[in-house]
Amino acid sequence: MEKIVLDTSFLVAAYELKVDVIEGIFNVCDFKYELFVLDGTINELERLINSSSLSRKQAAKYALKLIQSLNIKVLKAEQEHVDDALVALKGYIVATEDAELKRRLRMIGVKILNIRQKKLVVLE
Secondary structure, eight states: OEEEEEOHHHHHHHHHHTOOHHHHHHHHOOSOEEEEEEHHHHHHHHHHHHHSOHHHHHHHHHHHHHHHHTTOEEEOOSSSSHHHHHHHOSSEEEEOOOHHHHHHHHHTTOOEEEEETTTEEEEO
């Protein structure tokens, strides 16, 4: 079974672009998988709720509700910075919209899920 970890940028983009990322992941992944988020991602979403513009607050609230409603498992990060923790994970597919993080992940051969053309979830 594959493990997919969802990054903050992916969850926020889902709301902003009005993309059903859960259905998109299901459609693109023809294998069994389990979804995860890092504890740092939860912290980032909570910070967005407390200190961002209205649209970012709504996106962060949506992401937290999605995590809770789907009972997505929370992983404890070894590193303080979320991007560093995602790069350090072994054996996970990373779902992200962060260009710099995608670059770092590609360099070490990690599979990436992202949103293309503002509507499609793709696996690279």
